[in-house]
């Protein structure tokens with residue numbers, strides 16, 4: 001009798017393992033769920049990042065010199081001179097601040113450690129070791145200039161002579 | 170008068186001046202540590218500070234909510250440095266007269282209980298600190314700015330005050346050097362102090378004479394290369410990180426010619442009158458050699474001249490590590506002067522490898 005009761009209340013080996021696996025699956029599911037929530041939480045709901053390429057309009061429409069119209073949205077300065085139309089990054093090559101264009105002094109000046117750049121992006125004062133980087137620009141079928149920020153051209157690597165880095169105008 | 174002060178506060182003069190006064194003070198440490206000197210200095214500082222605050226530009230910098238705590242902290246730094254030196258010099262004098270240091274006198278060797286003696290003091294400090302923080306947060310509103318925007322930066326863009334010394338360093342160095350290598354070496358060096366400095370003197374009592382070299386080199390790095398740079402970065406750097414005197418209006422259009430060139434350009438173009446060689450190492454060989462000399466021959470030279478005693482007492486490994494740290498520390502003022510006097514940008518300039526020294 002006593003033996004029978006004991007047998008009823010306890011579970012056998014097979015049942016134990018099925019309970020164990022159910023428990024384990026439930027545990028991993030809940031942990032995984034929480035982790036995925038945390039992971040999701042790390043990414044913002046809305047990303048204000050501008051697209052990596054954009055249509056800058058017709059190159060002929062720009063005046064020679066530095067143009068700031070895309071700086072606020074895409075972080076790009078257009079510089080037109082000597083028959084070349086280029087798109088310059090607005091990230092200081094020293095430590096990545098955003099320089100300001102001083103139109104009266106005709107130079108870019110970084111507010112962080114005072115690096116200065118000529119309108120064409122060449123560094124001439126302060127600690128910045130390299131000129132501002134340039135982005136790929138090309139003309140689409142309708143004659144509009146497209147700026148592609150995924151491809152950069154660095155002066156010290158001699159990439160500014162690459163035909164992708166400018167549009168002849 | 171104000172124009173003269175503006176002119177003299179330019180780092181070229183003010184940094185040189187403060188180095189001079191620092192070593193003058195170390196030389197006449199007994200004078201500096203005396204109460205009379207401290208009283209006179211305090212009165213003078215208060216008078217000068219009061220007079221300077223009459224100027225609207227200076228006042229607006231000083232009472233800007235970001236800067237107020239820095240003024241407090243500067244006062245604390247000066248006070249605690251002076252106080253430690255004051256106690257040290259008293260002990261030096263006592264020991265010179267054959268007496269034990271103040272901390273060694275019988276009445277000071279008496280032991281007391283942590284409770285209540287220590288805990289009461291701590292409790293009081295906690296309450297006073299909390300009251301101070303609450304009063305401060307009510308009186309001075311925290312200066313919040315607009316949301317961050319990746320395509321725009323405030324001008325000037327300033328780091329938190331405790332990093333302004335670092336930001337000032339970055340003016341003279343590549344980010345890999347001033348932003349990574351030097352801070353790491355500072356931390357490593359501070360951690361290494363107990364392993365380098367095995368001098369048993371000065372344990373448990375204040376003293377200056379017993380640890381002259383250690384105290385001087387620490388204060389040099391701390392007061393001149395950190396605190397002073399924070400002062401410059403906080404109060405004297407305006408738009409575009411241009412230098413502005415304490416009474417100078419922060420005019421964003423102030424133009425300072427800051428053109429600078431690399432050592433390789435000075436050597437090849439200016440001096441030899443030829444184009445830069447294509448090969449990077451040929452181009453930068455002078456700078457590389459100079460840096461190598463700085464870390465090899467200079468230590469040997471220093472050892473010959475002054476270091477024999479240290480070399481023997483400290484052992485080779487400790488000694489050369491110390492020399493390395495000291496030389497690295499001295500590279501900062503060195504680079505600052507090179508920038509000011511010969512407009513030197515980088516001694517070694519290899520952007521191809523992101524290596525610029």
Ligand code: FES
Nearest residue numbers: 092094095110113
């Ligand atoms: S980030 Fe532009 S100068 Fe340092």
